[in-house]
């Protein structure tokens with residue numbers, strides 16, 4: 001999904017203050033802090049060429065200052081590998097878990113997510129047909145069919161995606177082509193079907209998406225190595 005920044009609130013003072021606390025003698029780096037219309041209450045931080053890039057969900061835009069401070073503490077401590085006191089985690093989680101924030105996130109997911117869902121019948125391949133065949137062959141037909149759709153864009157970053165909030169599998173358009181062998185597309189759909197089979201487990205605040213069990217099942221795909229190799233050349 002294409003996302004663009006929506007900067008409405010200046011969080012620089014908060015991040016600079018936290019940076020000063022963590023690194024009293026280090027000169028300030030440049031900060032680039034932006035809100036993005038993510039579908040989840042989420043945020044990331046990374047360093048690029050000495051610049052600190054902070055990206056956060058616009059759901060946090062209206063968060064009270066102590067929550068922003070807790071988030072700045074969490075992100076910068078992660079970045080500089082400093083222990084995060086539980087009080088910051090707790091404060092942030094309390095905000096993110098609030099009913100209205102959760103409800104708003106859910107609503108936004110629905111609106112933003114729905115736009116992605118187009119059709120299962122592509123120009124070249126029909127996802128319903130592929131799903132049903134794989135379901136019969138690998139799962140004895142017992143997987144309930146989720147919403148299946150070709151994604152709007154021919155993304156190379158996201159080849160396939162299972163969206164649990166919508167119970168939908170989205171597949172990149174790059175596979176809807178006669179140049180793509182059917183088994184490669186089947187493998188991508190099979191991977192997403194394994195997400196139905198092995199629901200995401202939370203490990204702390206991290207999502208453990210591909211368990212050992214998942215990876216083991218994935219290798220049962222007969223042309224697994226060939227398919228993996230083909231995906232790398234896309």
Ligand SMILES: [Zn+2]
Nearest residue numbers: 191195209210
């Ligand atoms: Zn996956």
